[in-house]
Amino acid sequence: xxxxxxxxxxxxxxxxxxxxxxxxxxxxxxxxxxxxxxxxxxxxxxxxxxxxxxxxxxxxxxxxxxxxxxxxxxxxxxxxxxxxxxxxxxxxxxxxxxxxxxxxxxxxxxxxxxxxxxxxxxxxxxxxxxxxxxxxxxxxxxxxxxxxxxxxxxxxxxxxxxxxxxxxxxxxxxxxxxxxxxxxxxxxxxxxxxxxxxxxxxxxxxxxxxxxxxxxxxxxxxxxxxxxxxxxxxxxxxxxxxxxxxxxxxxxxxxxxxxxxxxxxxxxxxxxxxxxxxxxxxxxxxxxxxxxxxxxxxxxxxxxxxxxxxxxxxxxxxxxxxxxxxxxxxxxxxxxxxxxxxxxxxxxxxxxxxxxxxxxxxxxxxxxxxxxxxxxxxxxxxxxxxxxx
Numbered sequence: 001x002x003x004x005x006x007x008x009x010x011x012x013x014x015x016x017x018x019x020x021x022x023x024x025x026x027x028x029x030x031x032x033x034x035x036x037x038x039x040x041x042x043x044x045x046x047x048x049x050x051x052x053x054x055x056x057x058x059x060x061x062x063x064x065x066x067x068x069x070x071x072x073x074x075x076x077x078x079x080x081x082x083x084x085x086x087x088x089x090x091x092x093x094x095x096x097x098x099x100x101x102x103x104x105x106x107x108x109x110x111x112x113x114x115x116x117x118x119x120x121x122x123x124x125x126x127x128x129x130x131x132x133x134x135x136x137x138x139x140x141x142x143x144x145x146x147x148x149x150x151x152x153x154x155x156x157x158x159x160x161x162x163x164x165x166x167x168x169x170x171x172x173x174x175x176x177x178x179x180x181x182x183x184x185x186x187x188x189x190x191x192x193x194x195x196x197x198x199x200x201x202x203x204x205x206x207x208x209x210x211x212x213x214x215x216x217x218x219x220x221x222x223x224x225x226x227x228x229x230x231x232x233x234x235x236x237x238x239x240x241x242x243x244x245x246x247x248x249x250x251x252x253x254x255x256x257x258x259x260x261x262x263x264x265x266x267x268x269x270x271x272x273x274x275x276x277x278x279x280x281x282x283x284x285x286x287x288x289x290x291x292x293x294x295x296x297x298x299x300x301x302x303x304x305x306x307x308x309x310x311x312x313x314x315x316x317x318x319x320x321x322x323x324x325x326x327x328x329x330x331x332x333x334x335x336x337x338x339x340x341x342x343x344x345x346x347x348x349x350x351x352x353x354x355x356x357x358x359x360x361x362x363x364x365x366x367x368x369x370x371x372x373x374x375x376x377x378x379x380x381x382x383x384x385x386x387x388x389x
Contacts, residue, residue, distance in 0.1 A: 012121055013122050016319070020322060024319070027154060031153060041103060041104055049078065053305070066080065067082075082113075084110060090305050092104060093303075093309060094307065101131065104130050119290070121320075124320075127316055128295070128313055139312050141250055141253045143314055145258075148283065151321075154324065157285075160262045160264055161283055163264070164247075164265070165244070166243075166278055167240065168233070168243045171237040171238075171243065172213060176213060178205075190216060193268070219232070219265075220266040226265060247265060251265075275301055276298050278297035280297075281294065282295075292321065297310075297312040333370060334359065334373075335373045335375060336373070337359050337361055339363055362374075367387060
């Protein structure tokens with residue numbers, strides 16, 4: 001009989017041990033405080049929901065990423081969330097239903113049936129912010145600014161901002177006149193940036209249509225790509241020019257707030273779960289092949305909950321940030337305290353802990369190895385002194 005290693009975890013699922021867990025938790029608290037300072041209110045959605053609300057209208061990608069099970073109470077199908085964004089959209093549309101602009105933020109564990117990339121975790125700790133009720137480019141600029149502030153707070157430098165707009169793709173597809181099946185194949189090929197698969201998806205179509213759609217793969221680079229896009233699409237897909245102008249305006253606004261920030265444009269960028277409706281954006285840093293944070297506009301997702309609203313937001317994985325986080329330095333050591341019930345000692349321990357010190361009861365002959373100081377009674381007073389070697 002095969003021996004089972006009971007300590008093993010599923011592939012792509014990892015535990016976070018004390019030293020790294022401290023970094024994750026510290027970063028989580030600091031970033032949620034950052035979001036609060038921008039006016040974003042914290043919400044805590046449930047880990048699982050009925051799939052009717054968790055997945056409705058959000059595309060096949062999210063459905064495939066979601067673990068499902070039968071609820072033993074109701075008999076209905078439950079899903080363990082793979083993405084918190086749809087849950088927050090439900091909260092805005094139904095649970096809160098506030099008038100005007102609503103800003104919400106969150107942090108919580110998610111679970112994926114499979115990794116989204118070769119090195120990705122299947123159990124990310126998703127943290128993000130969402131802005132509802134405003135369809136302006138100013139709202140997109142605000143969310144992008146908060147995404148950049150998130151990475152800057154984690155001590156990351158050399159950030160590159162990637163900008164795209166779903167409207168370019170939609171305008172091109174509107175002119176192409178493809179069937180639903182062809183559109184699905186084209187979307188998949190463009191999302192993966194696969195020229196061979198795109199050529200296969202377009203096989204048999206008229207050459208102008210093939211050229212129009214294939215040309216999207218070349219519309220990436222610095223600001224000069226926007227000029228090329230106007231020249232390329234002005235007559236073939238004029239509806240795309242509105243999206244190109246929006247990209248130009250958002251990039252200019254971001255650059256005014258972040259002088260010198262490299263901005264990369266990708267007009268064939270279709271990341272996400274098929275629910276983005278406008279601007280899409282991501283942030284990259286050297287040495288990390290995947291986007292560290294990404295987001296975009298996803299208007300009207302709340303319609304299925306009875307309230308269609310403009311919406312834009314972003315998310316990041318705290319575990320990915322943790323791996324690159326520049327910590328402030330090693331923590332100060334702990335204080336060893338005798339395991340006794342002397343009133344004066346107990347009061348001193350409580351005061352030290354309240355001031356932020358770590359005080360560990362010495363339960364054996366040797367203090368905890370984290371201790372570099374100890375409490376010593378001197379003339380009836382408990383003093384903190386260097387730990388005797």
